[in-house]
Amino acid sequence: MTRRTVMTLFSGPTDPWSHRVRLVLAEKGIAIDVVNAEVGKLPEDLLELNPYHSLPTLVDRDLVLYDSRVIIDYLDERFPHPPLMPIDPVTRAQFRIALYRVERDWYGMAGDIQGDPQGKAAAQARKVLGEAISASAEVFRAKPFFLSDEFSLVDATIAPILWRLPFLGVELSAQAQAIAKYMHGIFARPAFRASLTEPERSMRA
Numbered sequence: 001m002t003r004r005t006v007m008t009l010f011s012g013p014t015d016p017w018s019h020r021v022r023l024v025l026a027e028k029g030i031a032i033d034v035v036n037a038e039v040g041k042l043p044e045d046l047l048e049l050n051p052y053h054s055l056p057t058l059v060d061r062d063l064v065l066y067d068s069r070v071i072i073d074y075l076d077e078r079f080p081h082p083p084l085m086p087i088d089p090v091t092r093a094q095f096r097i098a099l100y101r102v103e104r105d106w107y108g109m110a111g112d113i114q115g116d117p118q119g120k121a122a123a124q125a126r127k128v129l130g131e132a133i134s135a136s137a138e139v140f141r142a143k144p145f146f147l148s149d150e151f152s153l154v155d156a157t158i159a160p161i162l163w164r165l166p167f168l169g170v171e172l173s174a175q176a177q178a179i180a181k182y183m184h185g186i187f188a189r190p191a192f193r194a195s196l197t198e199p200e201r202s203m204r205a
């Protein structure tokens with residue numbers, strides 16, 4: 001096995017779960033070796049390290065982490081500045097519920113679309129995902145970030161899905177201007193630009 005001296009992230013170049021980890025790394029300015037990988041053709045050393053053979057996977061010396069949520073929680077604790085979660089227990093719990101729902105619902109539906117774009121499930125997922133995101137517009141009206149004046153792990157989780165909407169064929173309702181404004185702000189961040197791979201960049205030409 002190759003000796004890795006810095007942290008390594010095995011990342012899918014178009015995978016939204018990998019994208020949120022790349023975004024957290026960029027927001028915190030963490031230097032890391034990003035290795036592009038593809039499920040089904042994973043490097044030999046990764047197959048040994050991660051029993052689920054999934055992306056993303058983070059290797060930090062002897063520590064091997066998989067599941068993007070475990071990875072971003074580790075990064076936020078290991079590199080506390082800037083903090084990407086609120087301090088107060090009630091607000092933390094609200095942010096965790098938001099993460100849970102976006103992971104389950106939005107990522108779930110995006111996965112249904114990407115898995116079989118021409119299928120029946122994809123057509124239904126496009127409609128339901130568009131409605132779900134549009135219905136959340138109110139949340140983005142009052143503050144520049146998700147219920148906050150600061151960028152958080154919730155924003156890092158939402159942004160990869162919003163970036164992919166045209167690519168996924170998902171449309172938002174005309175009433176969702178607050179989301180358009182939110183997207184504009186997030187996508188203009190230098191860290192967001194830095195988080196994008198080449199194929200992701202071309203999802204919004």
Ligand SMILES: N[C@@H](CCC(=O)N[C@@H](CS)C(=O)NCC(=O)O)C(=O)O
Binds near residue numbers: 056
């Ligand atoms: N909950 C996981 C989901 C990641 C995921 O679904 N990754 C896909 C790549 S898009 C994968 O590795 N699939 C192969 C597998 O799980 O066997 C996470 O957050 O990391």
